[in-house]
Amino acid sequence: MELSWETYRIECTYPFGLSRGTADYYDILYVYFLGDGIIGRGEAAPSKRYDESTPQIVEVLENGIEIPSPDDILESWETGITAQAEGIKALESALSMAALDWWCQKDGISLHRYFHAEKENTPLTSFTVAIGEIDNIPQKIREAKPYSIIKVKLGTDEDKNIINAVRGCTDKPIRVDANEGWTLEQGIEMCQWLSERNVQFVEQPLPAEALDETSVLRDESPLPIFADENSLTSEDIPRIAYAFDGINIKLMKCGSLFEAKRMIDFAREHDLKIMLGCMVESSIGVTAAAHLSPLVDFADLDGNLLISNDPYNGVGVENGKLILPDGNGLGVSLKGKIEGLK
Numbered sequence: 609m610e611l612s613w614e615t616y617r618i619e620c621t622y623p624f625g626l627s628r629g630t631a632d633y634y635d636i637l638y639v640y641f642l643g644d645g646i647i648g649r650g651e652a653a654p655s656k657r658y659d660e661s662t663p664q665i666v667e668v669l670e671n672g673i674e675i676p677s678p679d680d681i682l683e684s685w686e687t688g689i690t691a692q693a694e695g696i697k698a699l700e701s702a703l704s705m706a707a708l709d710w711w712c713q714k715d716g717i718s719l720h721r722y723f724h725a726e727k728e729n730t731p732l733t734s735f736t737v738a739i740g741e742i743d744n745i746p747q748k749i750r751e752a753k754p755y756s757i758i759k760v761k762l763g764t765d766e767d768k769n770i771i772n773a774v775r776g777c778t779d780k781p782i783r784v785d786a787n788e789g790w791t792l793e794q795g796i797e798m799c800q801w802l803s804e805r806n807v808q809f810v811e812q813p814l815p816a817e818a819l820d821e822t823s824v825l826r827d828e829s830p831l832p833i834f835a836d837e838n839s840l841t842s843e844d845i846p847r848i849a850y851a852f853d854g855i856n857i858k859l860m861k862c863g864s865l866f867e868a869k870r871m872i873d874f875a876r877e878h879d880l881k882i883m884l885g886c887m888v889e890s891s892i893g894v895t896a897a898a899h900l901s902p903l904v905d906f907a908d909l910d911g912n913l914l915i916s917n918d919p920y921n922g923v924g925v926e927n928g929k930l931i932l933p934d935g936n937g938l939g940v941s942l943k944g945k946i947e948g949l950k
């Protein structure tokens with residue numbers, strides 16, 4: 609089996625604003641496992657929040673990764689491939705997608721079947737309205753028409769104005785993500801206020817370091833509180849369970865599809881609700897996560913819907929529900945010829 613890779617710049621349809629800053633594009637990287645006429649595909653969408661970047665990944669790949677034989681690759685995942693990724697979770701994750709895509713195609717099964725997930729049990733996905741011009745909100749809500757849940761990014765000085773603007777356009781349920789942008793006092797006040805506005809839950813209201821304060825907020829808040837920046841891998845779950853009602857699992861944070869499945873199992877043991885999320889990424893990464901989505905409670909898998917130049921076909925959305933592609937492995941395909949992409 610051979611490994612190749614290619615970098616690619618995904619362009620945001622709208623500038624993507626979070627409490628931390630705004631981006632017009634993201635540089636991602638595709639990895640490919642090639643062998644026996646099969647292409648296994650994976651995507652790394654590294655996040656600055658976790659000090660990861662595409663140039664770092666290129667450096668690791670240029671130094672060379674030793675690929676175990678296809679028969680051993682999944683068995684010895686943690687000691688074989690993961691150990692060579694120098695702790696870069698986005699790279700580990702991309703390699704796990706590519707290996708599983710290859711292996712499942714070889715074996716003639718879909719990725720969701722590998723994880724014992726039922727295709728028809730995919731959840732609804734939310735669609736994100738990122739921080740940006742309040743005047744653009746009506747247009748963004750019109751574009752969100754196919755989705756039945758709106759995710760709104762907060763953690764600004766304009767939070768109530770943003771929610772009022774959304775509520776001026778739609779009465780669909782809202783999920784709020786403050787991306788660590790509030791203090792405890794703001795969190796208590798905002799959760800009260802939001803609970804009267806058809807909001808389902810609030811994601812990562814306080815900074816990840818403020819775990820004890822988050823547990824106070826959880827006691828005071830009428831709305832469930834979900835961890836994102838606090839729930840990176842399965843190791844975090846026992847430590848943070850007292851402060852949250854649910855967790856957001858992302859492949860780019862946890863490092864592999866195997867680890868994401870472990871997080872699902874750990875979260876169930878700790879009575880936590882589970883959401884599957886993503887970064888702004890293209891259809892390879894989002895489709896990989898979508899194959900696990902029948903196993904969770906909520907999906908926020910819209911990264912591929914927020915970009916204007918997705919090179920791949922993969923998971924779809926019908927009436928807000930995720931529709932897994934047919935085919936073995938990930939079931940993704942290149943939309944049209946693009947130099948370097950497979």
Ligand SMILES: [Mg+2]
Pocket residue numbers: 785787811812836837856
């Ligand atoms: Mg989040």
